[in-house]
Amino acid sequence: MSLVFGRLQYLTSTRMQASPFIAKLFQSVFGYTNVGNYARSKVFMRIMQQLPIENASKIMDLGCGYGEYSVLMADMLPNAHITALDIDSARCKNVQTMLKKANLQEKIGVVNQKIGDTIEWPQYDFVFSVDVFEHIPEAEMPFSAVLERLRPGGYFLVKIPNRDQRTIFPAQWFEEHQHWLDEEHVGQVYDLEGLQGRFVREGFDIVLAEATDGLLSRLAWELAWLGKKAGVLLQLPTLLLAKLLIGLDPFFQKPGRGNAIHVLGRKPF
Template sequence: MQYDPIKRTLGKLFNQTPALRKVFYRLLDLLLLRSWHVRQELKRLELPAKSAILDAGSGFGQYTYRMSRLFPKSQILAVDVKEEQIADCNQFFTQIQQSDRVRFAEADLTKFEQREAFNLILSIDVMEHIEEDVQVFKNFHQSLKPGGVVLISTPSDQGGSDAHEHDHDHEEGGVHGFVDEHVRDGYNIQEIEDKLKSAGFAKVEARYSYGTPGKISWRLSMKYPIQLLGVSKLFFILIPFYYILAFPIAAILNYCDVKGSHTTGTGLIVKAFK
């Protein structure tokens, strides 16, 4: 399925005013199961009130915006490979008067390092696109302050590439070590734990997401409506009515996926501590 044309259309629609963009972020928070898992993990973190945060692979800026509200006294640097997205996000945060503590910049994660600068590094559906993942993990470790944590969401090797290809935030790649296609089908839990430990992390916690409830929810909330939109843009008219019926079911399934423990799943949530 080709998702990029639909994402570009939605991006243009909701980017006309700051208020519409906030609505777009809220819709992503509600619809994407990945957002439910990341939101839960962020709320559980015990960060200093005035933390320094790196959003490593910020895309549309959805999670940067979430963290700016969740950690209102923190300084946030968000980096990505897309120059136009960086400019767009900087403009939005200027419009909402948050540019004094939230900044976007273009960066290559295989080379980016700011020694002991951050309390938290967030990396959402990025690592599956980067061949030199161990080098990125080393850069993360060097960039974290002692006691800092990196939070990663990425597909697992249990079919994760198919389940996640719809909702990564990047539209294109091919530069700065990032390629739009996945360079791996997904991580095995032991594999990503070993790679993070080899990069210097003392403690790593990994768990499956997108278990059975999540996979059903993904089909209801994302796969089927996007397939319809791919057939004809006329389905934009019907989508609100579809979600009136489908979203309550998807929300219950998302809640079950977030609160449950899964022996397998198509996604991984990983925390690594320095």
């Protein structure tokens, strides 16, 4: 199977669930429709190609959301078991429903808990968290809980928005989204150096640290947002243009600068 992020979007999207046949047909033509998630997935898949986890048996998707990264990891590593963990009970139920329909219950287990809860956990080979920690107050970010639950030599990946954001179009065009960010992104407090420092203080060795999502990627998101607000007639062409810009972004991005950052740490032996 070729790896395709969000291949089950027609089962995970609330809008698409209303007409799954039409949604599946639409997805086969236009591909994945959430531009922000699409951009994140491109970075994630590139990191996975560099990470020596082909023999990993236990992996955790920390803050699994719609379960799309859990499905991707199950496709990538068919012999591994994936724990899809989230504190949102409604999302966990939706993921369980999706897994049942896709016949993936044996490969992915859904856990509605916090990783710091005192339950019996296995030792994981790899834990990853994609755009989750920005929703958590800095003092409550579960770095130490992850370190405890990793085997020696196990990896931990955190990808979050950069504290310092660059934009293209006037800020007032995105006031609705900014209000949401102000309420939700209580943990968007790190630049790349700061996130590396947190990993080191928590006891991890740094394996990889990068900034991604340059100005072309930001332009892609802004165009897609405006297109979606304008309606279907503009949403589709802006979706295709946005994906093109995201594909070009790595070739034009300046090293160390970007609206997203990620750090890959390893638990010492």
